[in-house]
Amino acid sequence: MRQSVTLALTAGEPAGIGPELCLQLALEKRQPGVVVVACKHLLQARAELLGLAVELVDWEPGNHAVTGPGRLSVLHVNGLASTDAGRLDPANSAYVLETLSIAARGCLDGTFDGMVTAPVHKGVINNAGIVFSGHTEFLQELCGVERVVMMLATEELRVALVTTHLPLKDVSAAITPERLSQVTRILDSDLRRFFDIEHPRILVAGLNPHAGEGGHLGREEIEVIEPTLDKLRQEGITLTGPLPADTLFTPHWLDNADAVLAMYHDQGLPVLKFQGFGRAVNITLGLPIVRTSVDHGTALDLAGTGKADAGSLKTAVRVGEQMAKSAKKSK
Numbered sequence: 001m002r003q004s005v006t007l008a009l010t011a012g013e014p015a016g017i018g019p020e021l022c023l024q025l026a027l028e029k030r031q032p033g034v035v036v037v038a039c040k041h042l043l044q045a046r047a048e049l050l051g052l053a054v055e056l057v058d059w060e061p062g063n064h065a066v067t068g069p070g071r072l073s074v075l076h077v078n079g080l081a082s083t084d085a086g087r088l089d090p091a092n093s094a095y096v097l098e099t100l101s102i103a104a105r106g107c108l109d110g111t112f113d114g115m116v117t118a119p120v121h122k123g124v125i126n127n128a129g130i131v132f133s134g135h136t137e138f139l140q141e142l143c144g145v146e147r148v149v150m151m152l153a154t155e156e157l158r159v160a161l162v163t164t165h166l167p168l169k170d171v172s173a174a175i176t177p178e179r180l181s182q183v184t185r186i187l188d189s190d191l192r193r194f195f196d197i198e199h200p201r202i203l204v205a206g207l208n209p210h211a212g213e214g215g216h217l218g219r220e221e222i223e224v225i226e227p228t229l230d231k232l233r234q235e236g237i238t239l240t241g242p243l244p245a246d247t248l249f250t251p252h253w254l255d256n257a258d259a260v261l262a263m264y265h266d267q268g269l270p271v272l273k274f275q276g277f278g279r280a281v282n283i284t285l286g287l288p289i290v291r292t293s294v295d296h297g298t299a300l301d302l303a304g305t306g307k308a309d310a311g312s313l314k315t316a317v318r319v320g321e322q323m324a325k326s327a328k329k330s331k
């Protein structure tokens, strides 16, 4: 019998912990319908290094996805240059991006119901001469959409970002009425669509200390954020803010909210990761496909040691399955 959803799982940076986390899924009792999109020789080598008894099963479209116990479906991708755990090799970068393209195209053409990504190393991809900011931006371009939203979530907290992988010096200029409006609308509509929240309540952080202190510590709140939020409220979106970011993440506000919208990466994500690193999921909202990911990076220091924790990958697969089911229902 076919599983209700089939997810493509990219194994990410070959030198990182992604390949072994994918193998760990095959040792679980629970059997999610995932197909690992990766070089099978890499998975084989990592399984042998760690002494993991996992049988890799070649997968092709139309086949049942086999995940566990002790078996793993693999869609083999060519082009890997080296398989060393812990040692980055720029020659692997084109292969890494090819795994992402195969998974995303498979979602767009209906082969897969969604994709889950293990971590990639942004630095080594750029060192190979390929401009790459992250999966979020890569998938936005591949899917041809104007705006997407990065949201990380635990059971207790959801944090979405107005800007993603941007140097801090460029953040202020990027917070325009257009971007803020697009991001807020996507967040509101995807909270309804994927998380069954009828009337999402969103807390919006200011950009400056104390949300600008009435204009004395920055004017973005007065000139951009407040007027934009006022317009969005007229569309029926429930927004509170702009709030000072230092006190926003307290029960007083969070207890009556469904998500926080932070202005930039390190305003929101350190709080989320402090609260739930290792069990959170990274979700790209606004795409025509379902995409979830882990909350951590490539952890080169742990690759090949068997010490990496698969908690976040399991969460990403579980949330990916739920979102894929919701997407199917709403079609």
Ligand SMILES: NC(=O)c1ccc[n+]([C@@H]2O[C@H](COP(=O)([O-])OP(=O)(O)OC[C@H]3O[C@@H](n4cnc5c(N)ncnc54)[C@H](O)[C@@H]3O)[C@@H](O)[C@H]2O)c1
Pocket (backbone or CB within 6 Å): 017, 117, 118, 119, 120, 121, 122, 123, 135, 282, 293, 294, 295, 296, 297, 298, 299, 300, 301, 302, 307, 308, 309, 310
């Ligand atoms: N989804 C993604 O693709 C993604 C997410 C975050 C970071 N990254 C990339 O990863 C690379 C390394 O980033 P970093 O060093 O800042 O963060 P990191 O998450 O790789 O490592 C931070 C610390 O957390 C530990 N850690 C990470 N994952 C773990 C796990 N599953 N189990 C146990 N411990 C774990 C590491 O050993 C390290 O001490 C960068 O290139 C970054 O851009 C990718």
Ligand SMILES: N[C@H](C(=O)O)[C@H](O)COP(=O)(O)O
Pocket (backbone or CB within 6 Å): 133, 134, 135, 136, 137, 265, 269, 282, 293, 294, 295, 296
């Ligand atoms: N910003 C993410 C984080 O800190 O967890 C991470 O860099 C991954 O981003 P992508 O999903 O865009 O690769």
